[in-house]
Amino acid sequence: MSAGRPDDGFNDGAATPGGPSPSAPAPPPAPDQAPLLELEQVHAAYGPFRALFGVSIAVPRKSVVALLGPNGAGKSTVARVVTGLVPVSSGRVRFDGRDVTDVRTYQRARLGIAYAPEGRSVFSTLTVEENLALPARSDRGRAATAAALEKAFQAFPQLAARRRQRAGTLSGGEQRMLSLASVLVEPPLLLVVDELSLGLAAVVIDSVFQTLAAIRDAGTSLLIVEQHVDRALSLADHVVLLSKGEVVRQGPVDEMRALATSLPGM
Numbered sequence: 001m002s003a004g005r006p007d008d009g010f011n012d013g014a015a016t017p018g019g020p021s022p023s024a025p026a027p028p029p030a031p032d033q034a035p036l037l038e039l040e041q042v043h044a045a046y047g048p049f050r051a052l053f054g055v056s057i058a059v060p061r062k063s064v065v066a067l068l069g070p071n072g073a074g075k076s077t078v079a080r081v082v083t084g085l086v087p088v089s090s091g092r093v094r095f096d097g098r099d100v101t102d103v104r105t106y107q108r109a110r111l112g113i114a115y116a117p118e119g120r121s122v123f124s125t126l127t128v129e130e131n132l133a134l135p136a137r138s139d140r141g142r143a144a145t146a147a148a149l150e151k152a153f154q155a156f157p158q159l160a161a162r163r164r165q166r167a168g169t170l171s172g173g174e175q176r177m178l179s180l181a182s183v184l185v186e187p188p189l190l191l192v193v194d195e196l197s198l199g200l201a202a203v204v205i206d207s208v209f210q211t212l213a214a215i216r217d218a219g220t221s222l223l224i225v226e227q228h229v230d231r232a233l234s235l236a237d238h239v240v241l242l243s244k245g246e247v248v249r250q251g252p253v254d255e256m257r258a259l260a261t262s263l264p265g266m
Helices: 075-083 103-113 128-133 142-155 174-186 202-219 229-235 251-264
Strands: 037-046 049-059 064-068 090-095 113-116 190-194 220-225 238-243 244-254
Touching: 037 075, 037 190, 049 064, 049 202, 049 220, 049 238, 049 244, 064 075, 064 229, 064 251, 075 103, 075 113, 075 190, 075 220, 075 229, 103 113, 113 174, 128 174, 128 190, 128 244, 174 238, 190 202, 202 220, 202 229, 220 229, 229 251, 238 251
Parallel strands: 064 220, 064 238, 113 190, 190 220
Antiparallel strands: 037 049, 037 090, 238 244
């Protein structure tokens, strides 16, 4: 099923029938009103296998967008496109008013895009505390860095008890906690969360979503790929539904809740 292209305002000032002339283009949105992240007609592939077909979505500033759909819908591919791990075949990616389509992953991280993927994305030979210290800016100073680490340990007391332990010896759930706790040390503009709760016990998932809520409340925008639809909807402001690499429908969470929870495979 294919969705028509939404009216997302991507005309770059070009004249349209009945619209403003080239000599009097419409003014661009104010920086605090423009979306933080925009994908415009994005196509992506893994070698010869096409995965995304003209995906257009936006993540407003200081908001949470839940990216939902059945297995194989292309949700994780969208997350990897946003972070630069999967290149765009065609279309554009804009972040904080800048075209980042061809910007590398590490450069996007410096611009303020953080990625919390499923699995164990930690430095296994470093201690818990060393993993948390890595994201801290070098200009913070020792006292500010220590305070940031303590904030992360307060959010995850289980990690505080293991601060001197090598990350590779933690359980899978604890390693995912550590991945998320590192975001608290240096909050990004955008956090992309890709199935972070996969395989975790319910009590750990509770901690994960409480921390995501705290990150949101601190001003970070979130793009969440999540198998637990009800939990994602409880946090989200907007919902994007994907199917077979295309956007089926998107809108405010109150309008999308019934549809999101009723689709097959959800």
